[in-house]
Amino acid sequence: MSETYSPGLEGVIAGETAISTVETGLTYRGYAIEELAEHSTYEESAYLVLYGELPTVQQAAEFRARLGAAANVPPEIIETLRKIPASAPTMDVLRSACSLLAHWDPEAADNSHAANVRKTERLLAKFPVIVAARQRLRSGQDPVAADSKLTLPANFLWMLRGEKPSERQVKALDVSLILYAEHEFNASTFAARCICSTLSDLHSAITGAIGTLKGPLHGGANERALEVLLAVGSPQQAEAWVNAAFARKDKLMGFGHRVYKHGDPRAVILKRLTSAVAAETGNQALEQTAEIIEQMAWSQKKLPPNVDWPCARLYHYLGLPMDLFTPLFVIARVVGWSAHVIEQLDNNRIMRPRALYTGPAVRKLPR
Ligand code: SDX
Secondary structure (H helix, E strand, O other), rough: OOOOOOOOOOOOOOOOOOOOEOOOOOEEEOEHHHHHHHOOOOOHHHHHHOEEEEEEHHHHHHHHHHHHHHOOOOOHHHHHHHHOOOOOOOOHHHHHHHHHHHOOOOOOOOOHHHHHOOOOHHHHHHHHHHHHHHHHOOOOOOOOOOOOOOOOOEEEEEEHHOOOOOOHHHHHHHHHHHOOOOOOOHHHHHHHHHOOOOOOHHHHHHHHHHHHHOOOOOOOOOHHHHHHHHHHHHHHHHHHHHHHHHHHHOOOOOOOOOOOOOOOHHHHHHHHHHHHHHHOOHHHHHHHHHHHHHHHHHHHOOOOOHHHHHHHHHHHOOOOOOOHHHHHHHHHHHHHHHHHHHHHHHOOOOOOOOOOOOOOOOOOOOO
């Protein structure tokens, strides 16, 4: 094997996958993301990522029924959520909760393909329950039980607010979850594959992936991107704010991508949906501010927006607290992470790259 070195593993092929590729635009199991966003639901796309094929009507109904039956959390974990300080970031709480869930999952130690598929469905069902319950508990409200008749995004909004969400809100959230569901060897997926390549378990891999996604250079950017927009304040102030940021060599959150150098296809899809929701919710000024920033980022730095840039605004327009933006990314991406864990274990070799040594030459201890 020849040794190659590329900072940040840029351009390095670190494994094989049949789940998705960003090579020719983004496809999940061969289906273009544009088609999935337009014609599928998150649950259908999640089934596709996990099982490799789109579900039949019967399979989709059975999948929904299994998710509905698993949309609950042990009372001991709810009690723990009640005790965690309200100031703790939801991403940290979700990381802890994922680890806790292993103690109540009877198949936690079973690393077989079939058991990991079953565990994936339980995590898919339970993460929205945990995020919604914790948000209510920190606000002094009791959790709202899932309604097994609702789809995953509709259930999340129901459990968060205790009122039935509008079709429009559910559809917008559903599309964002499809776009966030899977993305080849991004940092958090690679972390999950690395963890399970030692034959460690699914909960350990997903806990590590949550910790990885939290970073502002990765999934945490969707929260930081809203902070940028709120800091800029208005379309009139955008140009001065961006020029000052670039002068400080600040990283503009929601822009740039290791792979997409001419634009993130997900951002294009989400921009259309976000501007429609903006018009309905009276947020045109924020859209104008975003547009000015986008034009400056491209004209001055050739930086296109990534998926997090429109998603931050969409979640804000849906009235979701900023602290839940990256946890929503987790709720969507857990199926991608898990599919990669299962694929890695089906054809595993422990990951152990080399390092370029830059330390001192061999030397003797002083006598
Ligand atoms: C996600 O990998 C995935 O697939 C991730 C993801 C997924 O679905 O899993 O797509 C989700 O994480 C999207 C990315 C979210 N992160 C951000 O929005 C944070 C801001 N973006 C940057 O930090 C950056 O663009 C990265 C981290 C996304 C990519 O970093 P790279 O490929 O290592 O690029 P780089 O840092 O080497 O930058 C190259 C040049 C540098 O300029 P120079 O130092 O060479 O002069 O471009 C500049 C950078 O300073 N640059 C930026 C910038 N991104 C790159 N300058 C200002 N703002 C930015 N956002």
